[in-house]
Amino acid sequence: MRRSVAPSQLQGNPLKKPKFIPPGRSNPSPNEEITKLNPETELFEVAANKSQNDSKRCSLSLLHAKESTREINHRDNCSGKSCSEGFSFPTIDPPHTVHSASTELTVSTAKEEEPDNLVKYFSVVWCKASKKKHKKWEGDAVLIVKGRSLTLKDLEGKDIGKGIGYRFKDLEKIDEGQMLMIGGKEIEVMGIISPDDFNSGKCFQLGGGGSAISSSSQPAKKYFSSPFKNVCKLDSKKNVQNDFQDCKPRHDPYAPRSTIISNRMNGRNGAILADEMGLGKTLQCVSLIWTLQCQGPYGGKPVIKKTLIVTPGSLVNNWRKEFQKWLGSERIKIFTVDQDHKIEEFIKSPLYSVLIISYEMLLRSLDQIKNIKFDLLICDEGHRLKNSAIKTTTALISLSCEKRIILTGTPVQNDLQEFFALIDFVNPGILGSLSSYRKIYEEPIILSREPSASEEEKNLGERRAAELTRLTGLFILRRTQEVINKYLPPKIENVVFCQPGALQIELYRKLLNSKAVRSCLQGWLENSPHLVCIGALKKLCNHPCLLFNSIKEKECSSTSDENEERSIYEGLMNVFPADYNPLMFMEEESGKLQVLSKLLAIIHELRPSEKVVLVSNYTQTLNILQEVCKRHGYAYTRLDGQTPIHQRQQIVDGFNSKYSSDFIFLLSSKAGGVGLNLIGGSHLILYDIDWNPATDIQAMSRVWRDGQKYPVHIYRLLTTGTIEEKIYQRQISKQGLSGTVMDLTKTSEHIQFSVEELKNLFTLHESSHCLTHDLLDCECTEEKNYTDDSLEKLPVSRNCQLGPHQQKSNSLKPLSMSQLKQWKHFSADHLNLPDPFLERIRENVSFFFQNITNQATAM
Ligand SMILES: Nc1ncnc2c1ncn2[C@@H]1O[C@H](COP(=O)(O)OP(=O)(O)OP(=O)(O)O)[C@@H](O)[C@H]1O
Ligand SMILES: [Mg+2]
DSSP, X not given: OOSSOOGGGOOOOGGGOXXXXXXXXXXXXXXXXXXXXXXXXXXXXXXXXXXXXXXSXXXXXXXXHHHHHHHHHHHHHHTTSOHHHHOOOOOOOOSOOOOTTOHHHHHXXXXXXXXXXXEEEEEEEEEEOOOOSSOOOOEEEEEEEETTEEEEEETTSOEEEEEOOOOHHHHHTOOTTOEEEETTEEEEEEEEEOHXXXXXXTTSTTTSOSSOOOOTTSOGGGGOOOHHHHHHHHSOHHHHHHHHHHOXXXXXXXXXXXXXXXXXXXXXXXXXXXOOTTSOHHHHHHHHHHHHHHOOTTTTOOSOSOEEEEEOGGGHHHHHHHHHHHHTTTSSOEEEOXXXXXXXXXXXXXXXXXXXXEHHHHHHTHHHHHTSOOSEEEETTGGGGGOTTSHHHHHHHTSOOOEEEEEOSSOOOSOHHHHHHHHHHHSTTTTOOHHHHIXXXXXXHHHHTSTTOOHHHHHHHHHHHHHHHHHHHTTEEOOOTHHHHTTSOOEEXXXXXXOOOHHHHHHHHHHHTSHHHHHHHTTOOTTOHHHHHHHHHHXXXXXXXXHHHHHHHHHHOOOHHHHHHHHHHTTTGGGSOTTOOGGGOOGGXXXXXXXXXXXXXXXXXXXXXXXXXXXXXXXXXXXXXXXXXXXXXXXXXXXXXXXXXXXXXXXXHHHHSTTOOOOEEEEEHHHHOTTOOOTTOSEEEEOSOOSOHHHHHHHHTTTSSTTOOSOEEEEEEEETTSHHHHHHHHHHSHHHHSSOOOOTTOOGGGOOOOHHHHHHHTOOOSSOSOHHHHHTTOOOOSTTOBOHHHHHTSOTTXXXXXXXXXXXXXXXXXXXXXXXXXXEXXXXXXSSXXXXXHHHHGGGEEEEEEXXXXXXXXX
């Protein structure tokens, strides 16, 4: 199944340097016709521009269709004339949006209000009070007039002056050119700021985000500038004209779904491509590199020569493969760094234009890499750069390359500081300094979300959030899985609640009674003993023999740190049979393992040509799963953190090949999950659950992606009534995940637990068939399980009803509680389970949830 024609249909010869007509653009009028192109056309916008300081800089940003169609049409308008006349880079509001003409707007509404409620905003310049006639202004500021008080904020949002008790009459008259004294500072009013520009934050230094931030010693008005004018002044008009006249696009820009590259933000060179997993971010980069290496807007001259791609180790060879798949091996020479291919080789040979390297290797070869002039830097799975203090980020920041792209299927969206780090990496300074960003965006946004926030705070926070989204939206592109759903086979997702085994229950009770757990519940959380308790419970859920091993290990060690840990294991040994041998573990000892083993058997029997990806976050658990494979004689392959990087792609390719005899792919999701294509498997079993839904979603996306031929079955195994259910609930609960929380690096260490929450975590619900369902407040009963038929008959107002899907569930966002309620669900004693796989495992299962995506495409 191909979404588009393959690769090597890209025409052209890089050596010929064909000419290119830039998509000319001036600010289009609002009523400009915009309908010429197929509205579905997505435009990956990359453009070249010149600025005063840098005569050849390329700005990368990603853009959606509508705006770009305007650009194209505008180009149409300029055809026949000299393109340079009409060619104008898009400008966005400059940092200071001074509305000098909008006096009536602010003041007239204000007049109707009570003096105390009157709020007006002005842009001002300030200096320390002095008697000098010719003032030396020290900076720009924003003046807020509220009732009878004045507040002066600098352009980083900090208060720098306050005054109260002014006469309302005087304040009412404030206008352009007026001088005032406030808190020992003299100010001159430069213009009126609309409430809109204040609320959105645009009036501050960062608000416009377009051109570089100017020195604050100039009055506000001077910031108005047309970036394009500067460009024109640079070259003689004649030269510019010649350049453009000679340019011709290599492909028809009017063809349906054509991709146009043009500039969007003057002086900005970075972008974040955050398309959901499996949408083809790699291919988009391959085509971008190829395009920029072949052409450019100035006389057709290529925009880039050398590209550096930094990626997780597992994907280095995948990148090479994608280049080969789409461009063949002749067009671009790729160099991948590994043990046998040292970076020196790349430096010596002029043939190579793309260097692909893992993050680890980058750190090791940083000095050499710094000496190479790269024109484009691509950071795959770049969410790891969210922390600006870590070595990888500082190393990458130290590279001089200005055109930077972050690729991530799981962007950080919940943590505003981490979001800042990613933005600041691709477009340094666009949000100002961290401290001003905090003042202008983070603080008002967070404050507005507090339950105690006033109306005013809520409004301000919402406006600032909207402005932040607008500003960053200029260079972040995120499309969801829905765009390719129609090309994919059905996906059947199951959440399977497995009954714990007798030994598991006994050990679980004992653990909950341990000194360690009890002291956690009394609030003794220094040195995080609760994390050890959580770890022990999770191990037990996977298999009691894992716990046995930990107890044995701790028995042998004697450091004081470990004494604490030992206290959780006290008395547990007695619960194990005297001759317990962890190597001879039994499947029945773990509810999940028993279900897994049956599931594998039934898949093997019913779908002999299909394969299974088996995922765990722990190497030790993978060892157990591997042992199960051996015992049952299933051929398997394995990829975890220990797998040498150069072998990883080979393992993946082997499994995906139709000639491979492997039935099972054992995958450590944390070590190697990101970015892999495992379409050879059509069943994916998540053996354990992670605190972070992003990790699980990442893993699940490995099989349901382009190239998958079979309906995909996903099984998430949870031990009924235990901590695993609680973690799952946390994953899907509104509190933790109302938005698109997609941060792969969050682990339990980052989670703050209240004692109340710990109490809940450290409770075993032995009598429940499914605690999660109990919490859904669902009206269905065991006698009346919800199937498609019964649900359709339910009145709309009832809690548990599938009905028409209100929320789109196809996208890869974490599931919410209300969405889960819309899934079909059954208790195991429900007769006639509709699924042959579930039917065979129900003996050990207490409850299921199931959701089918793309059912229409038939199984
Ligand atoms: N337009 C397309 N037509 C056909 N196949 C495509 C297209 N785009 C991508 N693919 C294929 O889809 C698969 C997934 O693409 P890719 O690995 O680039 O996804 P991704 O967006 O990087 O996902 P992740 O976030 O998981 O890394 C690849 O095999 C790729 O070749
Ligand atoms: Mg990828």
